[in-house]
Amino acid sequence: MLETALKTEQLTKKYKDNTVLNNVDMTVYRGDIYGIIGRNGAGKTTMMKIFTGLTEKTEGDYTIFGKNSKEFSKVKHRIGYLIESPSFFSNLTCYQNLKYHAIQKGIADLGHIDEIIETVRLTKEKDKKFRRLSLGMKQRLGIALALLDDPDLVLLDEPINGIDPIGISEMRETFRKLNHERNMTFVISSHILSELYNTANRFLFIDHGKVLKEMTKQQLDNECRRCIVVKVSDSKKTSALLDNKLGITDYKVTDNNMIRIYNLDEETAFINRYLVNEGIEVSAIYESGVDIEEYFKSLVGADNK
Numbered sequence: 001m002l003e004t005a006l007k008t009e010q011l012t013k014k015y016k017d018n019t020v021l022n023n024v025d026m027t028v029y030r031g032d033i034y035g036i037i038g039r040n041g042a043g044k045t046t047m048m049k050i051f052t053g054l055t056e057k058t059e060g061d062y063t064i065f066g067k068n069s070k071e072f073s074k075v076k077h078r079i080g081y082l083i084e085s086p087s088f089f090s091n092l093t094c095y096q097n098l099k100y101h102a103i104q105k106g107i108a109d110l111g112h113i114d115e116i117i118e119t120v121r122l123t124k125e126k127d128k129k130f131r132r133l134s135l136g137m138k139q140r141l142g143i144a145l146a147l148l149d150d151p152d153l154v155l156l157d158e159p160i161n162g163i164d165p166i167g168i169s170e171m172r173e174t175f176r177k178l179n180h181e182r183n184m185t186f187v188i189s190s191h192i193l194s195e196l197y198n199t200a201n202r203f204l205f206i207d208h209g210k211v212l213k214e215m216t217k218q219q220l221d222n223e224c225r226r227c228i229v230v231k232v233s234d235s236k237k238t239s240a241l242l243d244n245k246l247g248i249t250d251y252k253v254t255d256n257n258m259i260r261i262y263n264l265d266e267e268t269a270f271i272n273r274y275l276v277n278e279g280i281e282v283s284a285i286y287e288s289g290v291d292i293e294e295y296f297k298s299l300v301g302a303d304n305k
Helices: 044-051 067-072 096-106 113-120 135-147 163-180 193-196 217-224 234-242 269-275 292-304
Strands: 004-015 016-031 035-036 059-064 079-082 154-156 185-190 200-207 210-216 227-232 252-253 257-261 282-286
Touching: 004 044, 016 044, 016 185, 016 200, 016 210, 035 163, 035 193, 044 059, 044 079, 044 154, 059 067, 059 113, 079 135, 079 257, 096 113, 113 135, 135 154, 135 163, 163 185, 185 193, 185 217, 193 292, 200 217, 200 292, 210 217, 210 292, 217 292, 227 234, 227 269, 234 252, 234 257, 252 269, 269 282
Parallel strands: 035 185, 035 200, 079 154, 154 185
Antiparallel strands: 004 016, 004 059, 200 210, 227 257, 227 282, 252 257
16 A cells, blocks of 8 residues: 655635635555646645645644654654745855855764755755855755655755756656655645656646645546547447447546547548437537646636636
8 A cells, every 4th residue: 555645635825805725635656756837826835835834824734654643753864955046145155055054954874965966966056155156056055955865755846947958858757766766755835837748647636725636647647538528328338339339449438428439440420420320419519638737627628717
């Protein structure tokens, strides 16, 4: 059975009359790279702040490695995070800033700092003062701080902001390596959907503080795959007709009598006509399959109707 790293139940955050998070349910398993996808203002940063104790929930609760919000102090040491702009001294170098934080965290092995600097590919900038770093390098230093004490759970809010395409690819490989070799669990929020798709194995889509969908990468691939979607009155009978009469086996029955047909050799009009002639009531039939950006737009659009 998979160990749960982080779980929320009806997690809600309100600022006066403004509901920023609305009954959020999500589950992150140990070893996940979990991507939270949402537009700016969707509630991603607020969620991260709650998980790190930077702000309080209003209703609901969360657990981290089995400890609820009241027991947060027992698991705080197992969490690393990068949320918004971390606190660094402008006149200190990369190494000096990390050394300061290592001392604050009680990390005895200061040699570990060089290892982390190499991990985030900041070795050449090790002795450069923070104020002279580019935005991307500052972001890398923030990620280094999140990784400094080898946490079991790493929370990263928009970690690739300001990083160039090559740097993004390098950070992606770093996250995967740490996930594979050290079993680090990552929760990464971003509005750059394509990059999260290339990194994460599970996803949460959120908009205006509400969860639109939680799914695995395989489920997301199935949702985005080109197919013919049919909503019918009798999915069991329709499945038998597809198998035995039309020879269509590459399909999936989903909720509410929806069938996704991935065999596109047959035309939509033909399938519709055939099913109707066989006594199946077809209430909807259409072609589907989009890239991840278009899929998210469809979720947001459906939620706003």
